[in-house]
Amino acid sequence: MTQEVAVLGVGMHPWGKWGRSFVEYGVAAAQAALADAGLDWRDIGSIIGADTVRGGYPGYVAGATFAKALGWQGARVTSVYAACASGAQAVDTARAQILSGLADAVLVVGADAAPKGFFRPAGGDRPDDPDWLRFRILGATNPVYFGLYARRRMALHGDTTDDFAQVKVKNAAMGALNPKARYRSPVTAEEVAASAVVADPLRLLDICATSDGGAAVVLSSMEFARRHGHAEPVRIRAVSTVTPRYPNAVLDLPDIATDSAVAVDPPGETFRRSIARTAYEEAGVGPEDLSLAEVYDLSTALELQWYEDLGLCGEGEGVKLLRDGATALGGRIPVNVSGGLASFGEAVPAQAIAQVCELAWQLRGAAGDRQVAGARVGISANQGLFGHGSAVIAVR
């Protein structure tokens, strides 16, 4: 078990389609996080930007972009690109700097201005890029992969499209309580069923939108936290950023095929499961200790998969957990009380940081109408392109 770091401040720019620069969203989130921490920007010894490649060239060096916008003050700077896991790897980098003594207080910022419609690879002929190839040869968008996973669950576990719709209904109900969410209206199962099929069996309302947004956290050493009047801050106890183990036998974005298992049997657990297990081991807690979970519900069916991968229930029992109300607000283990990506949409470099913001608000008892009573331990989990997955465990 590693040492803990303190979450001194959290902040977000509301998600939506605002049509402004990612810099603006990131600065707004950073200023909110600094104010929440009771710190001045000049107190920060290191800034870490979670990169976007969709904001144009400056996005590739997000750390310095945010530092300049906030006002050059000489801080150490880092930029992290890891697609959907950029935010989590930025948090991990901040933690490593704090635990190694390189910095006392670190500002982590992620923000994006997303394109309309499907995500797509950068331009040009790039047949050495698997992400380019899957679009060029197969027309395989992200929802295509979500559709494959959903259909597989239906065949293996008997999940139905009605079950998937209930995930959206649940998350929309909770997102309606969150002023930072993009979609704040309740959704009915009938509305999900009436929305257009995007990738069979998934419909428009089963799949998360693309959005603009920003999120930021201020992390520090426990000693720095005490010195600045934070006697009992929310603490990060684990950050998992594991890679898969060969052979990765589940078809993953953006690959055209799995690893072959002909020479080596697949590991006893899937990549997605290993993400959460690694975090549990580092934190010294288990799924039974959790008060809440924030997971990447890129599709409704994927949220059910996370229930099983986080160990909230046995394999194939995700739908039962949902139907029992365990994952709704007031249930045994609420999932995506923020409203999830269903209510926020994807702002890629920001969303793993936004998950940590929600954990912090919940663990402080400051989540307003969507508060999970007595929250003590929370986990966030995500997975992105190219074999990236992350989980963060926060406690109070």
Place this chain on the structure above:
Amino acid sequence: MVAGWFAGDGDAFRLLGTRCAACASVFFPREDHHCRNPSCGGGELEEIALSRRGRVWSYTDSRYRPPSPYVSDPELPWEPCALIAVELEAERIVVLGQAAPEVTVADLTVGMEAEVVPGVLHEDAETTWTTWHWRPTGVTA
């Protein structure tokens, strides 16, 4: 746009991968530089033809026109395109591909047999871009 991923005509059409001479790991798309099995010291990567038939692992479709670099004629209405992930038993690998043009999701179930067939990705006045398609064989047992 991709060289050496498939070869042959008619019943002889096959996907081509590579196999490590040291550990027998199979790679598709072909891996020509370095065996990716972390416990393998590395061997020659030899071209092999993959099994012609496998079982449907899962399937879906694209009801909306995919963005570039996918190429389609914007003058024509978009026709939903089914995609099938097929598990090849001998190679213990799952390979994603477009379904043959006449196949829709209504024709498919997880576990049914499918075979690889040559197909056309798109064509213009100068060039026809060929590809592989998965087509159910009608065998479901």
